[in-house]
Amino acid sequence: MKKTSPLSLLLLVGIIAFFSIQSCVSVPIEQRIDYKPMYGQPEIPRPEYMKKADDDFIREAISGFGGSREDASKAWASVADEFLSNGDLYNAMRRYNQSWLLDPNNYHPYHGFGQIMLARGEVDEAVKYMEKAKELVSDPYQRPAVLNDTGIAYSYKAQSVPVSNQTDRAKYFAMANQNFEESTQDKTYKEVWRRWAYSLFEEGKYSETWEKVKMARSIGAAPMPPKFISALSEKMPEPK
Numbered sequence: 555m556k557k558t559s560p561l562s563l564l565l566l567v568g569i570i571a572f573f574s575i576q577s578c579v580s581v582p583i584e585q586r587i588d589y590k591p592m593y594g595q596p597e598i599p600r601p602e603y604m605k606k607a608d609d610d611f612i613r614e615a616i617s618g619f620g621g622s623r624e625d626a627s628k629a630w631a632s633v634a635d636e637f638l639s640n641g642d643l644y645n646a647m648r649r650y651n652q653s654w655l656l657d658p659n660n661y662h663p664y665h666g667f668g669q670i671m672l673a674r675g676e677v678d679e680a681v682k683y684m685e686k687a688k689e690l691v692s693d694p695y696q697r698p699a700v701l702n703d704t705g706i707a708y709s710y711k712a713q714s715v716p717v718s719n720q721t722d723r724a725k726y727f728a729m730a731n732q733n734f735e736e737s738t739q740d741k742t743y744k745e746v747w748r749r750w751a752y753s754l755f756e757e758g759k760y761s762e763t764w765e766k767v768k769m770a771r772s773i774g775a776a777p778m779p780p781k782f783i784s785a786l787s788e789k790m791p792e793p794k
Contacts, residue, residue, distance in 0.1 A: 627657035661690035705733035
């Protein structure tokens with residue numbers, strides 16, 4: 555995204571504050587459509603008065619970005635990222651929804667939807683939105699993160715399958731491994747080796763887990779938690 559001017563940022567904050575005030579109603583968060591990806595569409599039809607509100611929002615939002623819906627969408631997604639990093643899933647979802655409304659072809663809100671669905675334990679929904687983000691992302695610097703998170707989603711999906719159903723568990727772990735493998739093609743993205751190690755541990759592939767742990771160490775990724783290393787060592791001593 556091109557650098558946003560101070561005036562554009564000030565306008566962005568003002569618009570967010572305005573629409574936040576307009577939407578403050580006493581409805582439980584779980585029931586509000588702005589807490590659902592894409593406002594629950596297409597399953598929940600958008601009423602005409604909300605469509606008008608959407609049009610008003612878009613007109614105001616793009617005014618500080620030279621009329622560009624794409625640039626405004628990127629800015630709103632960045633705001634959503636901040637909320638997400640602070641654990642505020644509700645406001646993160648609201649901003650990702652606005653980002654999606656501005657540009658439905660922007661991969662970023664779908665990636666955000668997937669992350670929030672994972673945090674909420676809605677694994678099937680997480681997989682759906684991660685796959686959509688993967689389909690749309692073209693930025694070579696962002697694609698490894700999307701692939702990594704898609705791998706995480708499939709790993710969680712595999713873990714949600716009963717142990718008695720080894721066929722489906724193996725299928726989803728294989729899909730997780732495929733996405734992790736693709737993510738490692740960018741040698742500068744370090745986090746994937748840690749996440750891949752966690753997934754392989756849950757899959758019961760302890761030798762391969764150690765391989766990923768060693769790779770993470772060799773490239774200077776964040777240290778693996780001591781409790782994880784201890785649990786892995788109990789399953790299989792670290793190879794010399």
